[in-house]
Amino acid sequence: MxxxxxxxxxxxxxxxxxxxxxxxxxxxxxxxxxxxxxxxxxxxxxxxxxxxxxxxxxxxxxxxxxxxxxxxxxxxxxxxxxxxxxxxxxxxxxxxxxxxxxxxxxxxxxxxxxxxxxxxxxxxxxxxxxxxxxxxxxxxxxxxxxxxxxxxxxxxxxxxxxxxxxxxxLTKQEQQVALVQERNRLARDLHDSVNQLLFSVTLTARGGVEMTEQQEIKDTFKEIQNLTQDALTEMRALIWQLRPKGLETGIMEGIKGYGDILGLTLTINVKGVINLPGSMEETLFRIAQEALNNIRKHAGVLKAELYLTVTLTDVLLVVKDEGCGFHMNESKNLPSIGLQSMRDRAYSVGGTVDWVTEWNKGTEILVRLPY
Missing domain, CATH: 3.30.450.40 (GAF domain)
Incomplete structure (x- = not known):
């Protein structure tokens, strides 16, 4: 040789x-x-x-x-x-x-x-x-x-x-499967334990209101009921994030279903044919979830508009509300971990996220992902 x-x-x-x-x-x-x-x-x-x-x-x-x-x-x-x-x-x-x-x-x-x-x-x-x-x-x-x-x-x-x-x-696919399985396990555990416990507390507080004649105690039970109901809504939203039901029928149905969980009324507009890879649907869905979370918690309104446009090269998602807005400082530092999470998710697939917002003039979130 x-x-x-x-x-x-x-x-x-x-x-x-x-x-x-x-x-x-x-x-x-x-x-x-x-x-x-x-x-x-x-x-x-x-x-x-x-x-x-x-x-x-x-x-x-x-x-x-x-x-x-x-x-x-x-x-x-x-x-x-x-x-x-x-x-x-x-x-x-x-x-x-x-x-x-x-x-x-x-x-x-x-x-x-x-x-x-x-x-x-x-x-x-x-x-x-x-x-x-x-x-x-x-x-x-x-x-x-x-x-x-x-x-x-x-x-x-x-x-x-x-x-x-x-x-x-193949290794990445196996990791994704394992991740989905772990999310499903956590969602089941939360539903079977914490979710049911919160529901029981809500019923108990409601019963406490009916069992007493003292207004101060009634008010206390009502406050417990309201706080527990809020926690129950948060828990159901968390379970939905871990195991979204609706993506199998389309990303916009999944986003609309999540909005329903949060008590939001969504107006949805779509342009182009939605035939996205699973990984891109997951990214868009998680970004939209965070945007809807922010509207429910901070905007002071329960309505939002979503626009999804699919072209040959890009996917553009716009989430718009007419709430209180927020202040973006000159250094461009994002005011919350949730907003940074949205930006990180977009950057991870080569995309961008931008915000147009002013006090008392609402917020518009612009998401662009390469397709």
Missing amino acids: QSNELSNIGLLKEIAEFLNEETDMEQMLQGALQKLLEGTLFETGWIFFIDKKGKQQLIAHDKLPNALKRNECMHLQKGGCWCVSRFQNGELKKASNIIECKRIVNARKKNNEDTNDITHHATVPLLSGQESFGLLNVATPNTIRFSEGELALLESVAFQIGSAIKRIY
Whole structure:
């Protein structure tokens, strides 16, 4: 066996061990790419994730020339090219030499920085069975074509990476299932214990009002009844948050059902076809829940308007009330943990949340998520 074959086997083993140990997607891809470049003559590389709609994301890169690194890898982030087009059409099945890369050409034309004599690259799809995730591209200065052996090595590494990507996705799905199961368990426990106990206290307080003639004691029992009823409403809302009944019939039905639990009257307006991924529905639902919670607790009104607009690229949710509003300070610090939670949920999927509010002029919450 020749020395370079032994070297390739050692490299594949090292990369496989690293992939098996890593659980964070971006760190895994970045580390695998670095090991590939360190163990071969490939000088630079980058990895695209490409979804079913053709949207691409530069998720890892290493040792890029200045022309490609410029403006946060602008030339790699935007525009089309031969390898991405072939991938989207399902025509790219194995490692291939690219005759001329449009991205590298554009970078060389528009920037003064050098491309380090990189003019061409090789590309290979990241696959696992019938699933495709994206592309691995590598390049070397003054190299137009890579040998069959180099392409074969690239395919082997891509196969390892594709399998590792699939493993991480499956692990996340298992975690989501476990999370849902735990939420369901907590919801059942709360319903069977605390919820029933609060209901019993409400009935007892109501009976206490009827059993006494002393007005002071009556007032005390009435106060206990009112406080317990509020706590019962809060508990039912919490149970609904843990195990929302209604998402199976659509997100807007789920939000409307939650509004009913809180005693809110909602006017709902929808534009576009609602056919969202489960994770996006969950994010929108949780943000809407927090918005409705804030209206019930702080706005001083029991009515709200919801507008959901779905386009080819974005989902826009607007929650509007005509309540008392609140003050946003100049430093943009959010005045409650709930508002920060809404922003964090949106940011976690690449979206944004903004507020338009003034004292005694109501509040409008604008949520935009990439679709």
